[in-house]
Amino acid sequence: MDRGTVGSANMGRLQVEVRSEGPSAVVTPVGELDHHTAELLREPLEQCLADGLARLVIDCARLDFCDSTGLNVLLGARLKAEAAGGGVHLAGMQPVVARVFEITGADAVFTVHDTLDQALATD
Incomplete structure (x- = not known):
């Protein structure tokens, strides 16, 4: 297990791709979302909201791991997106990531798509 310090050594563990698709921002985290890498996702989510894209679609297909810190980033983005008249849609979760959402009950507060x-076809 990587126990390195926060910083450039951990940046390779999570990469985040962002693109616009119609009224949605599609945010694709690739790798591991944990307390070392959470800021790498939080910043682009907040930038999308600042740019007026309140409908966030998180493509989780290449997300290998998510801990409670990562979950909190997504929950925080959900609250801000809903306050702006939008929401957060999760798509393509791997079983190991989906399990975290099931255990915590977070799957009940997000719109989850296969x-x-x-996710893009839904309003």
Whole structure:
């Protein structure tokens, strides 16, 4: 297990891709979302909201791991997106990530889709 310090050594553990698709910001985290890498996701989510994109679609298909800190980043983004008239949609969760949402009950507060296409087709 990587026990390195926060900083550039951990940046390779999570990469975040962002693109606009119609009224949605599609945010794709790739790798591990944990307390070392959470800021790498928080910053682009907040930038999307600042840019007026309140409908956030998180493509979780390439997210290998999510701990409670990562979950809190997504919950915080959900609250801010809803306050701006939008929401957060999660798509394509791997079983190991989906399990974290099930155990914590967070799957009940997010709109969860099997695929990215389904998430983009939903209002």
